[in-house]
Amino acid sequence: MKKVGIVDTTFARYDMASAAMNELKRLCSVKFVRRTVPGVKDLPVASKFLLEQGCDITMAFAMPGAEPIDKQCAHEASSGLIRAQLMTGKHIIEVFVFEDEASSDKELAELADKRAREHALNVYRLLFKPGELEKLAGTGQREGGPDAGPLRR
Template sequence: MARVGLVDTTFARYDMASDAKDELKQLCSVGFKHKTVPGIKDLPVEAKNMLEGDCDIVMAFGMPGSEPIDKQCAHEASTGLIEAQLMTGKHAIEVFVYEDEASNDKELAKLAEERAREHAQNVYQLLFKPNKLKKMAGTGQREGGSDAGPLRR
């Protein structure tokens, strides 16, 4: 049975891991390992530990604030997640929602839920339906918002 790692933070204002877990349970049968870390820069080491352990793929959830330092920390965490992928040869799906992506808390919560669920669908496809992803190449998919659609000549 495939095992999905979920790692989230206490800094986030929304529980995206629960939505992703719920979505995956609706799509397939997988095992889960869930860890929570204090902040966004703590995500890479936990993701790497899970990938080196018994997880086939990891979803890393973060909710950076709107200040420049928050965006810098998110970039550093993103770089760390990429390094974890390269070190283990497994995917670590970054699911970040920036607090300034929405104009109010209700919209932010909706965005967080949609992004978590749509990335969970990506995890399902990476694990079980990789050919479906191949068919979607170049179609302008966006997680948590309207798809951009493909460019036409």
Template sequence: MACVGLVDTTFARYDMASEAKDKLENLCSVGIKHKTVPGIKDLPVAALNLLRKDCDIVMAFGMPGPEPIDKQCAHQASTGLIKAQLMTGKHIIEVFVYEDEAADENELAELAKNRAREHAENIYRLLFKQDELRKMAGTGQREGGPDAGPLRR
């Protein structure tokens, strides 16, 4: 049975991991390991540890604030997540929702919910439905909001 790791933070203002878990449980049968860390820069080592143990893939959830330092920390975390992927040869799907992506808290919560659930669908496709991903190439998919659509020649 495939194992999916979920890593989230106490800094985030929405429980995206629970949304992803719910979506995965409705899509397929996988083992799930969940780890919570304090902040966004703690995500890479937690994700790496899950991949080194039994997980085939990890979702890393973060909600950076609107300040420049928050974006800098998110970039550092993202770089660490990429390094962990290269060290293990396994995917880490970065699911970050920036607090300034939405006009108000209701919109932010909806964005976080939808992005987590749509990335869970990507996890399912990566593990079990690669052909579906191939068909979606170049279609302008956007997780959490409206798709951009493909460019026409």
């Protein structure tokens, strides 16, 4: 059975990890290993640890704030997640929702839930149906919001 690592933070204001796990349970049968860390910059080491402990893929969830320092920390965490992927040769699906992406708490919660679920679908496809991703190449998919659509010549 495939193992999916789930890493989230106490800093987030929405439980995106549970939304993604519920979506994956709906799509397939996988085992989850979950770790919760304090903040966004703790995601890379926790994700790498889970991959080294036998997870096939990891999802890293965070909800950085709207301040410039929050965006800088998110960028540093993202760089760390990329480095951890290269070190392990396995995917870490980054699921970040910034607090200034929505104008109300309700909108932010809806965005976080939708983005988490749509990235869970990507995890499912990476693990079990990579051909579906190939069919979507160049189609302008956007997780959490409306798809941009393909460009036409």
